[in-house]
Amino acid sequence: MVRRNVVGAHYGLVDWLAQRVTAVLMAAYAMVVAVALLQGAAADFVTWRSFMASGLMRFFSFVLVLALAWHAWVGVRDIWMDYVKPVSLRLALHVLTLFALIGSVGWALGILWRL
Amino acid sequence: MASRTLHFKIYRYDPDKDRKPYMQDISVEVDENDRKLLDALVKLKAKDDSLAFRRSCREGVCGSDAININGKNGLACLTDLSSFPEGKPIVLRPLPGLPVIRDLIVDMTQFFKQYHSIKPYLINHDPPPERERLQSPKDREELDGLYECILCACCSTSCPSFWWNPDKFVGPAGLLAAYRFIADTRDQATNERLDDLEDPYRLFRCHTIMNCVDVCPKGLNPTRAIGKIKALMVARAI
Amino acid sequence: MFRTVTIRKFDAVIVGAGGAGLRAAIALSEAGFKTAVLSKVFPTRSHTVAAQGGVAASLGNAEEDHWHWHMYDTVKGSDWLGDQDAIEFMCRKANEVVIELEHWGMPFDRLDNGRIYQRPFGGHMANFGEKPVRRSCAAADRTGHAMLHAMYQRNVRAHTQFFVEWMALDLIRDEEGEVLGVTALEMETGDIYAFHAKATIFATGGAGRIFASSTNAFINTGDGLGMAARAGIPLEDMEFWQFHPTGVAGAGVLITEGVRGEGGILRNSLGERFMERYAPNAKDLASRDVVARAMVTEINEGRGCGPHKDYVLLDITHLPPETIMKRLPGIREIAIQFAGVDPIKEPIPVVPTCHYQMGGIPTNYLGQVVVPGKRSQNEVVPGFYAAGECACASVHGANRLGTNSLLDLLVFGKSAGETAVEELKKMPKAHKDLPKDAFERTLARLNRLETQKDGANVHETRLLMQRTMQKHCGVFRFAHLLKEGVDKILEVQKRVEQTEIRDKSKVFNTARIEALELENMIEAAVATMVSAEARKESRGAHVRDDCPDTPECPNGRDDVNWLKHTLWYKEGNRLDYKSVNLRPLTVETIPLKKRAY
Ligand SMILES: Cc1cc2nc3c(=O)[nH]c(=O)nc-3n(C[C@H](O)[C@H](O)[C@H](O)COP(=O)(O)OP(=O)(O)OC[C@H]3O[C@@H](n4cnc5c(N)ncnc54)[C@H](O)[C@@H]3O)c2cc1C
Ligand code: SF4
Ligand code: SF4
Ligand code: FES
Numbered sequence: 001m002v003r004r005n006v007v008g009a010h011y012g013l014v015d016w017l018a019q020r021v022t023a024v025l026m027a028a029y030a031m032v033v034a035v036a037l038l039q040g041a042a043a044d045f046v047t048w049r050s051f052m053a054s055g056l057m058r059f060f061s062f063v064l065v066l067a068l069a070w071h072a073w074v075g076v077r078d079i080w081m082d083y084v085k086p087v088s089l090r091l092a093l094h095v096l097t098l099f100a101l102i103g104s105v106g107w108a109l110g111i112l113w114r115l
Numbered sequence: 116m117a118s119r120t121l122h123f124k125i126y127r128y129d130p131d132k133d134r135k136p137y138m139q140d141i142s143v144e145v146d147e148n149d150r151k152l153l154d155a156l157v158k159l160k161a162k163d164d165s166l167a168f169r170r171s172c173r174e175g176v177c178g179s180d181a182i183n184i185n186g187k188n189g190l191a192c193l194t195d196l197s198s199f200p201e202g203k204p205i206v207l208r209p210l211p212g213l214p215v216i217r218d219l220i221v222d223m224t225q226f227f228k229q230y231h232s233i234k235p236y237l238i239n240h241d242p243p244p245e246r247e248r249l250q251s252p253k254d255r256e257e258l259d260g261l262y263e264c265i266l267c268a269c270c271s272t273s274c275p276s277f278w279w280n281p282d283k284f285v286g287p288a289g290l291l292a293a294y295r296f297i298a299d300t301r302d303q304a305t306n307e308r309l310d311d312l313e314d315p316y317r318l319f320r321c322h323t324i325m326n327c328v329d330v331c332p333k334g335l336n337p338t339r340a341i342g343k344i345k346a347l348m349v350a351r352a353i
Numbered sequence: 354m355f356r357t358v359t360i361r362k363f364d365a366v367i368v369g370a371g372g373a374g375l376r377a378a379i380a381l382s383e384a385g386f387k388t389a390v391l392s393k394v395f396p397t398r399s400h401t402v403a404a405q406g407g408v409a410a411s412l413g414n415a416e417e418d419h420w421h422w423h424m425y426d427t428v429k430g431s432d433w434l435g436d437q438d439a440i441e442f443m444c445r446k447a448n449e450v451v452i453e454l455e456h457w458g459m460p461f462d463r464l465d466n467g468r469i470y471q472r473p474f475g476g477h478m479a480n481f482g483e484k485p486v487r488r489s490c491a492a493a494d495r496t497g498h499a500m501l502h503a504m505y506q507r508n509v510r511a512h513t514q515f516f517v518e519w520m521a522l523d524l525i526r527d528e529e530g531e532v533l534g535v536t537a538l539e540m541e542t543g544d545i546y547a548f549h550a551k552a553t554i555f556a557t558g559g560a561g562r563i564f565a566s567s568t569n570a571f572i573n574t575g576d577g578l579g580m581a582a583r584a585g586i587p588l589e590d591m592e593f594w595q596f597h598p599t600g601v602a603g604a605g606v607l608i609t610e611g612v613r614g615e616g617g618i619l620r621n622s623l624g625e626r627f628m629e630r631y632a633p634n635a636k637d638l639a640s641r642d643v644v645a646r647a648m649v650t651e652i653n654e655g656r657g658c659g660p661h662k663d664y665v666l667l668d669i670t671h672l673p674p675e676t677i678m679k680r681l682p683g684i685r686e687i688a689i690q691f692a693g694v695d696p697i698k699e700p701i702p703v704v705p706t707c708h709y710q711m712g713g714i715p716t717n718y719l720g721q722v723v724v725p726g727k728r729s730q731n732e733v734v735p736g737f738y739a740a741g742e743c744a745c746a747s748v749h750g751a752n753r754l755g756t757n758s759l760l761d762l763l764v765f766g767k768s769a770g771e772t773a774v775e776e777l778k779k780m781p782k783a784h785k786d787l788p789k790d791a792f793e794r795t796l797a798r799l800n801r802l803e804t805q806k807d808g809a810n811v812h813e814t815r816l817l818m819q820r821t822m823q824k825h826c827g828v829f830r831f832a833h834l835l836k837e838g839v840d841k842i843l844e845v846q847k848r849v850e851q852t853e854i855r856d857k858s859k860v861f862n863t864a865r866i867e868a869l870e871l872e873n874m875i876e877a878a879v880a881t882m883v884s885a886e887a888r889k890e891s892r893g894a895h896v897r898d899d900c901p902d903t904p905e906c907p908n909g910r911d912d913v914n915w916l917k918h919t920l921w922y923k924e925g926n927r928l929d930y931k932s933v934n935l936r937p938l939t940v941e942t943i944p945l946k947k948r949a950y
Contacts, residue, residue, distance in 0.1 A: 007283050010310070012319035013348045078322075081315065082279040131858040148603055150691065161812040164864035165856035169394075171570045174606045174687065176498060177398040193690055216541055217861040223395070236506035237458030247455040249467030255460065262460045262492075262499060266397055299458065 015074045022067035029064045053115040065108045069101045118146040121155055121196065122204040127218055129165065136215065140204070145196060152205075153180055153192040168219040175332060178267035182219050183208040188269040188330045210272040212281065225281045226268045226288070233285060233293040233311070238304035254300040261295035261340060263333050264288060270327035270337055276320040284320035285312070287327035287337030294340035297347065309348055318344060355799040358536065358792045359546045362784055363389045364777055366534055366550040368521040368577065371399035372497070373741025373762035373769075374556030375504040376450075377720075380770025381552075382511040386777055389548055391519045391537055393572050393866075396505045400558055400570040401762065404497025405609035405683065406474060407489030408759035410447035414468040415487035418479065420444040421940060423488065425481045427757060428943045430640065431750025432893035432910065434590070434918070436934035437942060439718040439746040443757075443764045450763040451490055459503035461492050475610055476640050476754040485638075489756040494609055494683040500759060519546075520866060521576065523795045524553070524584040524737075527788040532722075532737035534787075535580070536795040540866065543859030545795065549787060551780050552736055552773040555581065555714060555722075556766065559742035560877035564707035564827075565819040568600050568607040572870075577743035579873025581714045582880070583794065586734065587724060587920035587929065589745040590712035591877065592885035593894050595753055596828045598644040600706025602664035604691040608684055608703060610755050613637045615680055617669045619648065620700065621656040627665075642752050642894045645705035649828045652704075659702060666700035705828050709753055710877075711894065712884075713745035715920065720744075720769025725920070730931040738773055740765040747918065750933075751893025802868055808853025811868045818845045818871075818878055826882050832899045835886040842875075842882045843926075849875045880921040887928055890915040907947035916945075 036042075041051040051057060076097050084090045120142050128136035143158045153173055160166050169179040173192045180191040185199075185206050199205050213221040239248075271277045271286035285293065293312060296302045312318040318341070327337045365381050367374050370392035381388040392399065411418040424444040428435055455461060455469060462470035471487040479486035492499035508515075521535040525547065534550040560575025561567045578588055598619075599608040613619075619637050621627050631647040632639035639647075648665050657663050669677060674697045677685055681696075688696045716739050717723050717731060726732030741762040748761055825838025849871055856864040891900040891909030900909035920929040935942050 005282050007314050007316050008311070009314050009316075011313070012315035013313055013345075013352055015315065016319050016345065017349060017352075078315075078320075082276070082320075129858055130860050150604065150693075160863075161810075164811070164854055164867075165858065165862075167861050167863045171394055171398050171572045172400065172403050173571060174403065174604075175690065176403050176495075177394070177400075177570065179394060179398050220861050227395070231509055234510075236510040237456075239456075243456045245452075247452055247461075247469050250463050251467050252463045252465060255463045258460045262502070263495065265402075265498075266395070296458075299460075301458065 018070055019074050022071040025063065025067045026071070029060060032060065049115070058112060058115065061112055062109070065105055065112070069105045073097065073101055118144050120144055121199070123159065124204045124206045125159075125166070125219070126208040127166075128215055129217055149196060151192050152184065152194040152196060155196060156191055167217045176265060178265035181210055181267040181269045181272075181332075183210055188273045190267060190269070190332045193332050210268060212272045212278040213268075223268060226271055226286070227266075229271070229281075229285045229289040230266065230292060233289050233296075234304070234308070235292050235296070237296065237299065237302050238307075239301055240303055248301050250300055257298045257300075258295060260335055261291060261298060264291055264295075264335055265333060267332060269330045269332060273326040273330045275324060275326070276322060280316060280320055283316035285317050287321070287341070290318065290321070290344065291335060291337040291340045294344050297344065305347075306351075309344070309351065312344060313348060354803055355545055355796050357545070358796070359544065360549055360787070361389070361546060363387050363548060363550045365389070365552040365554065365773055366391065366548040367554045367556060368535060369399070369556030369558060369741070369743070370396035370505075370515065371556060371558050371741060371762070372401035372501060372504065372759060373558075373744075373766035374399075374554070375501070375508055376763055376766030377554050377556060377738075377740060377770035377773070378513045379504065379507050379511060380767055381774060382508065382513040384774045386774065387514075389514055389516055389550070390508075391516045391521050391535070391548070393518065393520050393576075395517050396508070396515060397501055399501060400573055401497045401501045401759070403568075403570065403607070404500070404759055405494045405607065406611045407472060407491035407496045407756045408451060408500065408763070409474070409477060409488050409754070409756040410451040410490055410760065411444070411488060412448055412451065412469060412471065412490065414464055415471045416479070418486055418488055420447065422479055422481060422486070423447065423477070424937070424940070425943055426477055427748060427754060428750075429482065429946070429948055430476045430752055430754040430757075431748070432752055432948050433912070433916065433935075433945050434593075434747070434750030434892060434933055436718075436747050437937040438934050439748050441937040441940060442718040442768075443746075443748050443760060446764045446767075447760055450760070450767060454500060454503055454763070457503050457507045459492065460499050461490055472611065473614055474755045475638055477756070494611060494681055497759065520869070521557075521580065522798070522869065524580045524586075525549075525787060525791045526584050527785070529735075531735040531785065532584075533785060533791070536792055538866070538869075540861050543862055543865075545792075545799070547787070547792060549784055550736075551777055551784060552738065554720075554769050554773060555737075555739040555743055556741045556762075557743045559710040560874060561707050561710060563818060563822050563874050563878040563881065564594075565816075565823040566600065566605050566704065567707040568597055568605055569707070574870040574874045575710075575743070575877035576870065576873045577714060577739065578880070579876040581722075581739075582876040582923040585922070585924060586714060586722065586737075587922045588712060588877070588880045589715040589918050589920055590747060590750075590884070591710075591880040591921055592888050592919060593711035593749075593751050594707055594881065595641060595709040595711060595894050596645045596705040597708035598641060598648055598705050599667055599703040600708070601687065601691045602659070602702040602704045605706050606687050606691045607706070607708070608667060608687065608701060610641070612667065612669060612681060612684055615669070615676060616672055617667055618671075619644070619703075620666045620668050621651045622658045622662065623656060625656075627651050627656070640752070641755070642896070645828050646896060648705055664702040664704045667703045668700040669696050670698060670700060707823075709758060710742055711745070711747075711749040711751065711753055712880075712919075713743050714739040715918075716740070716744045716746050716765070716769075718746055718765070718768065719772040720765050721772060725929065725931060738769040740769040751895060798869070798872065802852070802854060802865060803857060805851060805853040808851045809848040811852050811854060811864070811871055814845065814848045814852055815867075815871050815874070817848070818842070818875060821845060822878055822881065826885055830885060830895065830897045832897060835882070835897075838882050839886050842879055846875050846879055876923060879926065883926060884919045884921050884928065888915060888919060910948075912945055
């Protein structure tokens with residue numbers, strides 16, 4: 001392949017937006033949990049568990065996990081893009097990151113499911 | 116202020132004779148007529164004519180003499196000698212992140228390549244009218260804070276994203292110029308310009324670190340311009 | 354030692370990428386010719402970038418205006434030394450070239466109706482000198498910056514080939530006198546090249562740095578003048594230098610006339626508004642030479658300000674801060690940076706400062722370089738063109754009006770480019786052969802510098818030249834000082850021929866560049882001093898103590914003996930004269946009159 005400097009991938013806006021939106025989501029989640037904690041939602045394990053197991057909270061946590069993963073994906077990918085120049089190595093790192101993230105999401109969802 | 120002695124530590128490198136760069140300790144007498152760092156550099160050159168740096172207008176409008184002064188990018192001709200603390204040597208280095216040609220002179224090819232990549236000229240496909248194209252004073256005001264850029268490269272060479280990807284990230288100066296044309300009511304290529312920038316490298320390498328705003332000797336704000344480009348992209352996408 | 358010269362061929366080579374060079378380049382590139390543009394600095398760093406006030410054009414956006422009125426003002430401003438054909442050509446073309454710039458994206462300020470904003474400027478009047486008119490098209494106080502960037506951008510679009518940080522060294526001329534290109538130094542490598550071309554355009558700007566106190570950039574060293582003079586081309590009207598009244602004392606940085614246009618007042622150490630005594634009507638807005646001389650008189654008579662009583666004050670503290678912020682933002686920045694005062698609160702210390710070179714390489718209004726020959730006093734030098742401050746068309750004569758210089762470089766940059774295009778179309782495909790000795794002068798100069806022993810220091814010699822010019826050939830000229838000045842400057846010239854540099858390296862050797870620049874500056878300096886000493890009258894910017902205002906010679910001007918252009922030749926340090934063209938292209942001659950505002 002010729003060695004050319006190529007740009008013009010025509011994506012990036014969605015990722016950039018996603019980073020902002022997911023960040024907002026995570027902040028909101030943290031707020032909710034903080035408020036709940038102040039109101040004694042973690043007085044003991046049982047209250048905490050029932051709080052987290054409520055339908056609404058379960059849905060919220062589900063969204064959080066997805067948001068976190070997406071956010072992490074964009075962030076980690078950006079780091080690989082900045083520091084890792086060989087394309088093949090970078091592709092491999094991207095794939096590994098993806099696997100790791102998908103794995104984590106699955107694991108987290110498993111925990112949520114068992115609640 | 117009578118005459119006083121200034122001490123410098125200056126990055127020196129002459130590819131003809133030096134195997135690698137070194138820092139030179141040198142001092143010079145300045146008097147009350149020497150207000151700016153550039154005045155001191157001119158005196159240093161009178162002492163040692165092998166010291167190489169760029170300069171032209173000596174009034175902050177040509178953008179020639181951007182260097183790294185005590186760790187921060189700036190123009191020598193706008194830097195007050197009185198701003199330096201007594202007793203500590205003044206450390207001068209070439210702009211970071213670009214290849215050094217000699218001493219304080221860097222190779223700006225990459226910087227201008229990025230500037231050229233955003234098509235820095237007005238695009239208007241209508242046949243030119245007999246008289247000027249009209250523009251209201253309010254529309255014209257949109258260009259303030261954009262067109263004044265002197266292409267000194269202080270901003271781009273202080274931007275970590277530009278250091279890592281000078282070949283792919285347009286950098287703050289180029290993006291400021293891009294927005295200058297997007298914001299011009301006479302320009303008809305807004306969509307093409309946005310298309311061209313919608314790329315994880317060209318625009319979205321900017322992580323709003325704001326170094327660029329901090330160093331711009333003309334007080335311009337590339338980060339704000341970048342934000343406005345992103346906002347336009349969002350507006351057109353949703 | 355320098356031995357090898359690499360040859361590159363182009364249709365046209367333009368030396369200089371300031372306003373004039375960029376305008377010529379657009380004409381040639383858009384016509385499809387292979388054009389090389391050489392510049393000592395990246396194009397947008399050329400000194401056109403520093404122009405503040407505006408560019409003149411009788412657009413009539415703010416009030417009624419006409420090119421003929423503009424022509425009248427320019428002839429009068431030139432103290433009738435300007436050539437009226439060239440002046441008519443420039444004033445008629447003004448609207449066209451300014452509108453073009455607008456179409457290319459130049460961000461002019463706007464009037465409420467959306468048209469280009471225009472402001473008043475010294476010497477520009479309505480109805481043949483009746484009352485001031487708003488003729489200066491402006492982009493805040495950064496007109497030159499906006500203009501230069503817009504033209505560079507247009508060149509990017511036209512794919513012009515730039516050679517950035519290349520310094521032209523000498524003109525290549527064959528036995529028949531035809532110009533065949535230039536030799537040049539690539540700064541980054543230190544290698545020597547020859548640009549072999551069918552058309553060579555000089556747009557190298559002024560030589561304002563020959564004076565100690567100057568509004569000009571370090572790079573304004575008159576290289577075009579030096580190259581032309583060494584190649585046997587005379588320099589025209591070099592005794593005429595404009596001293597701008599308001600340069601920041603000490604620093605030399607310019608404070609635009611627009612400040613006085615907005616209401617600024619000049620005061621002496623007594624706090625007196627002294628211009629009321631010198632120009633009761635126009636006061637602080639009298640023409641530049643009048644204000645500059647009034648200031649020098651005040652300082653000479655002991656009413657200067659500051660510890661050394663060597664400057665006067667420019668006061669705008671009575672203006673509302675909003676006006677200063679909106680209309681003069683760049684000026685406030687300059688005052689804070691270079692005078693250490695905020696003009697909203699304190700007046701700015703100013704002195705008359707060398708600003709603009711009216712003379713230069715003689716050209717006609719088509720941009721072709723002309724010299725006296727067997728057939729006429731204006732024979733075209735084949736293949737050679739010049740435009741901008743380095744050229745003398747002559748539209749500014751003995752004194753330039755503010756904002757006419759940016760117009761000059763647009764109009765004559767364009768016409769030089771277009772004339773070259775027409776000539777190139779007529780020329781054979783093959784280049785004329787270079788003469789055998791094409792590179793001799795260049796190599797000799799470079800190798801002299803390489804081998805010089807026990808020579809003069811470049812920095813010190815330059816200072817000596819600048820001080821000599823300032824003292825002997827300044828705002829006011831005194832017969833005895835001029836006479837002494839000629840001897841002194843010729844002595845300095847001898848030193849320049851023996852300068853020595855310690856650094857002999859190749860890569861970006863700025864010591865060598867400065868030494869070569871000094872060799873150009875000294876030609877301009879000698880031309881100035883010798884021409885000034887010889888002109889025994891006062892006219893425009895050239896005012897002598899021994900030529901006062903008399904009934905026969907109003908303002909000291911002697912039209913019987915001195916209504917003529919000076920031509921200085923390097924060879925033999927010789928002077929010649931040619932007549933002024935008083936015949937415009939289509940309208941009637943503007944007759945001689947005493948110049949008063
Ligand atoms: C501070 C200031 C303010 C001014 N304001 C106004 C104003 O408001 N209105 C107005 O009408 N006029 C104004 N003038 C005057 C006007 O700006 C200049 O006369 C004009 O810009 C000169 O343009 P130029 O293209 O001839 O030369 P420049 O812009 O000086 O360009 C010269 C070019 O030649 C190149 N060059 C020189 N020597 C060589 C060489 N040996 N080899 C290669 N390249 C070379 C340089 O690199 C540069 O690119 C002002 C001048 C000054 C100094
Ligand atoms: S804000 Fe963007 S462009 Fe500016 S320094 Fe930070 S990353 Fe670079
Ligand atoms: S934005 Fe500011 S720092 Fe960056 S190139 Fe332009 S003037 Fe220089
Ligand atoms: S010398 Fe022109 S910006 Fe400093």
